Amino acid sequence: MDTFFNPSSVAIIGATEKPGSLPGIILKNLLDMGFKGKMYPVNPKYKDVFGLKCFPSILDVPDEIALTVIAIPAPLVLDVLKQQAQKRIRHSIIISAGFREMGTEGIEMEEKIKQVAIENNIRILGPNCLGVLDNYTNFTTSFLPWERVSKPKKGALSILSQSGAFAIALLDLAAQEGLGIAKMVNYGNRIDIGESTLLPFLMDDMYTKVIAIYMESVDHGRRFIEAAKACSRKKPIVALKVGKGAAGIAAAKSHTGAIAGKYEIYKAAFLKSGIIEANGLEEFIDAVKALSMQNPPKGNRILIVTNGGGFGVIVADYCSENGLAVPTPSPQLKEKLKNKFSRFYVVNNPVDLTGSACDEDYRIALNTGMIESDEYDAAIIIPLMAPQGMTEKIVDIIVDTMKLLGKPAVICTVGGTFTMKIKQLFEDRMFPVYPSPERSARAMSMLLKRRILQTGMAHTQCGGVTS
Amino acid sequence: MDTFFNPSSVAIIGATEKPGSLPGIILKNLLDMGFKGKMYPVNPKYKDVFGLKCFPSILDVPDEIALTVIAIPAPLVLDVLKQQAQKRIRHSIIISAGFREMGTEGIEMEEKIKQVAIENNIRILGPNCLGVLDNYTNFTTSFLPWERVSKPKKGALSILSQSGAFAIALLDLAAQEGLGIAKMVNYGNRIDIGESTLLPFLMDDMYTKVIAIYMESVDHGRRFIEAAKACSRKKPIVALKVGKGAAGIAAAKSHTGAIAGKYEIYKAAFLKSGIIEANGLEEFIDAVKALSMQNPPKGNRILIVTNGGGFGVIVADYCSENGLAVPTPSPQLKEKLKNKFSRFYVVNNPVDLTGSACDEDYRIALNTGMIESDEYDAAIIIPLMAPQGMTEKIVDIIVDTMKLLGKPAVICTVGGTFTMKIKQLFEDRMFPVYPSPERSARAMSMLLKRRILQTGMAHTQCGGVTS
Numbered sequence: 030m031d032t033f034f035n036p037s038s039v040a041i042i043g044a045t046e047k048p049g050s051l052p053g054i055i056l057k058n059l060l061d062m063g064f065k066g067k068m069y070p071v072n073p074k075y076k077d078v079f080g081l082k083c084f085p086s087i088l089d090v091p092d093e094i095a096l097t098v099i100a101i102p103a104p105l106v107l108d109v110l111k112q113q114a115q116k117r118i119r120h121s122i123i124i125s126a127g128f129r130e131m132g133t134e135g136i137e138m139e140e141k142i143k144q145v146a147i148e149n150n151i152r153i154l155g156p157n158c159l160g161v162l163d164n165y166t167n168f169t170t171s172f173l174p175w176e177r178v179s180k181p182k183k184g185a186l187s188i189l190s191q192s193g194a195f196a197i198a199l200l201d202l203a204a205q206e207g208l209g210i211a212k213m214v215n216y217g218n219r220i221d222i223g224e225s226t227l228l229p230f231l232m233d234d235m236y237t238k239v240i241a242i243y244m245e246s247v248d249h250g251r252r253f254i255e256a257a258k259a260c261s262r263k264k265p266i267v268a269l270k271v272g273k274g275a276a277g278i279a280a281a282k283s284h285t286g287a288i289a290g291k292y293e294i295y296k297a298a299f300l301k302s303g304i305i306e307a308n309g310l311e312e313f314i315d316a317v318k319a320l321s322m323q324n325p326p327k328g329n330r331i332l333i334v335t336n337g338g339g340f341g342v343i344v345a346d347y348c349s350e351n352g353l354a355v356p357t358p359s360p361q362l363k364e365k366l367k368n369k370f371s372r373f374y375v376v377n378n379p380v381d382l383t384g385s386a387c388d389e390d391y392r393i394a395l396n397t398g399m400i401e402s403d404e405y406d407a408a409i410i411i412p413l414m415a416p417q418g419m420t421e422k423i424v425d426i427i428v429d430t431m432k433l434l435g436k437p438a439v440i441c442t443v444g445g446t447f448t449m450k451i452k453q454l455f456e457d458r459m460f461p462v463y464p465s466p467e468r469s470a471r472a473m474s475m476l477l478k479r480r481i482l483q484t485g486m487a488h489t490q491c492g493g494v495t496s
Numbered sequence: 497m498d499t500f501f502n503p504s505s506v507a508i509i510g511a512t513e514k515p516g517s518l519p520g521i522i523l524k525n526l527l528d529m530g531f532k533g534k535m536y537p538v539n540p541k542y543k544d545v546f547g548l549k550c551f552p553s554i555l556d557v558p559d560e561i562a563l564t565v566i567a568i569p570a571p572l573v574l575d576v577l578k579q580q581a582q583k584r585i586r587h588s589i590i591i592s593a594g595f596r597e598m599g600t601e602g603i604e605m606e607e608k609i610k611q612v613a614i615e616n617n618i619r620i621l622g623p624n625c626l627g628v629l630d631n632y633t634n635f636t637t638s639f640l641p642w643e644r645v646s647k648p649k650k651g652a653l654s655i656l657s658q659s660g661a662f663a664i665a666l667l668d669l670a671a672q673e674g675l676g677i678a679k680m681v682n683y684g685n686r687i688d689i690g691e692s693t694l695l696p697f698l699m700d701d702m703y704t705k706v707i708a709i710y711m712e713s714v715d716h717g718r719r720f721i722e723a724a725k726a727c728s729r730k731k732p733i734v735a736l737k738v739g740k741g742a743a744g745i746a747a748a749k750s751h752t753g754a755i756a757g758k759y760e761i762y763k764a765a766f767l768k769s770g771i772i773e774a775n776g777l778e779e780f781i782d783a784v785k786a787l788s789m790q791n792p793p794k795g796n797r798i799l800i801v802t803n804g805g806g807f808g809v810i811v812a813d814y815c816s817e818n819g820l821a822v823p824t825p826s827p828q829l830k831e832k833l834k835n836k837f838s839r840f841y842v843v844n845n846p847v848d849l850t851g852s853a854c855d856e857d858y859r860i861a862l863n864t865g866m867i868e869s870d871e872y873d874a875a876i877i878i879p880l881m882a883p884q885g886m887t888e889k890i891v892d893i894i895v896d897t898m899k900l901l902g903k904p905a906v907i908c909t910v911g912g913t914f915t916m917k918i919k920q921l922f923e924d925r926m927f928p929v930y931p932s933p934e935r936s937a938r939a940m941s942m943l944l945k946r947r948i949l950q951t952g953m954a955h956t957q958c959g960g961v962t963s
Contacts, residue, residue, distance in 0.1 A: 179911075179912035190806075194804030194880050198910040275816065276812040276813065276822035281809045283805075283844045284808065309814070311931075338659060338751035339660075341747050342659075342747040342748045343738045345743040345744040346739065357746070377747070415665075415668070443665040443777070444646075444668040445671055446646065
């Protein structure tokens with residue numbers, strides 16, 4: 030499997046310098062990323078491409094080739110695969126579209142390719158896909174120009190996606206959200222390699238700490254559950270299942286030719302295999318961000334600290350809706366907090382530091398509320414940056430305090446340019462920031478779900494005082 | 497009521513040039529906004545403030561005063577109000593905190609103020625509030641520095657908010673979302689003027705086209721319903737009710753001293769008075785953005801057009817979940833579309849223009865799908881900007897086509913810097929853009945809700961073919 034992410038040598042079929050050609054862009058992207066393996070452009074029309082010696086066919090390449098990247102028109106793919114069989118090249122990423130998703134004729138071509146692959150022991154990723162991006166080996170088969178799609182930084186998240194557009198949008202969003210990426214794999218029509226093969230590989234991948242799966246259908250039901258079960262014991266897996274209702278199932282069928290099947294069956298399978306299911310794209314991104322950046326809380330008792338009372342109220346509402354408790358501080362703790370604060374501050378849960386708050390107040394609230402008592406397992410912190418007492422220092426204060434406490438936190442803050450700057454500072458230090466109270470509460474509930482899956486503890490037994 | 501938004505003359509009690517002082521910042525903000533009414537700083541310590549003549553007390557001001565702005569410590573407010581009564585000033589915005597929300601002592605002070613106001617026929621906004629922002633008269637009592645909170649452009653949305661932090665965050669978000677604002681009112685403890693007084697005023701305000709209400713509790717149940725009913729006949733009202741569950745209700749009580757009451761009662765009241773209820777901050781913003789920018793569709797039949805198949809599938813899922821139909825094109829329409837497109841494109845609903853799409857394809861899909869047939873009432877359009885065939889021209893193409901069609905559309909697009917630029921171009925032209933498929937579907941369903949409320953048509957009768 031490693032060959033798909035770090036091939037010692039790769040042949041790019043149809044490589045050219047002509048702008049707009051897929052094999053050409055792929056080769057250019059590989060060069061731009063600084064991939065260190067051997068690269069062989071293959072195209073009878075050229076002697077060299079982007080400064081690399083170009084070969085008329087794979088058979089003319091004198092060295093061994095570990096992987097071919099095929100991004101030429103569908104009807105020409107079969108011949109390349111036959112040549113490749115002759116040269117005993119065991120791995121192929123087939124980017125080309127025009128197969129199963131195009132109806133009868135396409136299905137026939139796809140079946141022929143499958144047969145040649147099986148007979149010759151060739152493992153295939155695709156067709157109708159973007160292939161892979163490995164942020165550590167710098168190998169990619171993406172044919173999208175980097176000036177359009179931001180390249181995310183190195184990190185702990187790996188993405189498995191049946192949809193190419195979705196995979197790309199996730200990369201772009203990840204870059205925007207300060208979320209680091211390890212690997213991305215898009216397998217499109219998935220005639221061979223799919224989730225069931227990739228999960229065991231990612232389970233042992235040292236760079237991958239969290240796995241995100243976009244799924245219209247699954248490759249092999251039972252194998253998938255087994256693979257996911259084993260993998261989720263080690264690493265959190267978040268899935269977004271699309272094609273749920275009649276309209277979505279029909280749309281999925283035209284999209285990847287996938288039979289989406291009954292949604293209830295997927296729901297049950299996710300539960301069985303320890304997969305956290307997200308509802309929609311935002312919850313998907315929010316969950317993987319929280320899980321990539323913070324540890325799951327030990328229980329469900331949440332302390333809310335804010336300088337915007339209304340936001341505290343909304344977070345409290347959405348905590349309740351999502352299985353998080355918002356317990357009132359004990360009389361002793363209330364007393365302690367009251368002694369430390371101006372009488373204007375509302376000492377309760379939420380702790381409301383009001384519009385008069387300055388950033389140091391957050392340190393006091395979190396230290397007193399969480400260290401000096403064992404009443405809370407995690408914090409949702411809502412620093413609104415409009416009041417003048419709030420400065421950039423809030424980031425160090427919250428990050429340092431929570432790290433000392435050893436308890437997880439998520440941040441919610443809402444606003445324009447200055448707020449966006451604060452968001453980035455928090456996320457550089459691995460504290461996830463959400464732009465609405467409801468999303469911060471849901472992200473925290475995703476962290477708790479991970480804890481529940483890890484420990485097998487039931488929701489009601491996770492140490493929380495229900496408020 | 498007009499005096500609160502466009503006073504012919506205003507006295508700022510306690511005005512000073514000292515940095516950090518609320519009355520000082522308010523006066524400075526007024527000057528910065530370019531407010532044209534007469535302004536009288538009142539403070540015994542100074543001869544002039546920011547170049548304006550300053551008076552020792554209101555009684556020393558030789559001219560008539562229409563409105564006082566009071567942002568001094570709570571215990572000093574009553575005396576100012578008594579002086580004001582002597583001078584027959586009939587309007588006050590009391591910014592000061594430290595009343596009902598602080599417990600017994602505060603409640604007593606608040607009651608005394610209320611009494612003086614009633615006896616002297618003084619209308620009061622506040623206390624414990626930010627007051628108002630009028631984007632057309634340039635009058636504001638906001639004490640937040642504009643370098644922290646972006647000032648939104650002039651527009652059609654007016655905001656009523658019990659929470660100050662929330663009102664400010666909404667202004668900031670509005671600026672970010674390209675959403676224009678008419679008026680913002682934050683009434684805090686609301687001893688006099690609240691929703692029931694403001695709704696009839698906004699109903700007749702020529703600048704206000706859409707009203708957003710953040711609500712922890714309501715001022716007068718029955719009067720509110722009557723006012724909202726009358727107002728929502730003319731203009732859409734979107735409400736965010738917070739303090740729903742036990743934790744949220746408790747939080748609301750500490751926040752504004754509000755008794756949030758049973759959520760079910762609010763839900764019923766919203767329904768009765770034609771208010772569209774939003775679930776969470778994002779849905780709130782998404783709904784007012786859609787309603788500010790687009791007209792409600794005539795029915796629920798949605799055409800989805802995209803170049804990212806996976807996104808089409810998710811939108812289809814969320815359409816179904818939100819009462820929108822995604823009907824398959826008729827055989828005749830399919831034939832027409834097929835004749836116009838490459839065989840790679842998936843002609844169905846969603847229309848999937850795939851990664852090979854160029855921006856002109858969107859014009860063809862929308863024109864053929866929506867003009868040449870009467871099969872759809874509105875469109876959700878998902879242009880993903882990663883492929884090279886997609887350029888900035890997409891904005892003109894979609895906007896011009898939909899305007900010719902005379903049917904509403906919302907846009908979903910996901911990505912980084914280049915996508916953000918496209919978003920802004922769309923929103924400058926009043927086409928709302930959402931960063932996730934689920935939010936675009938929900939925003940369209942909010943537009944449909946408005947149509948249903950306007951026409952009284954039941955969901956199942958709104959002309960849609962259920963798919």
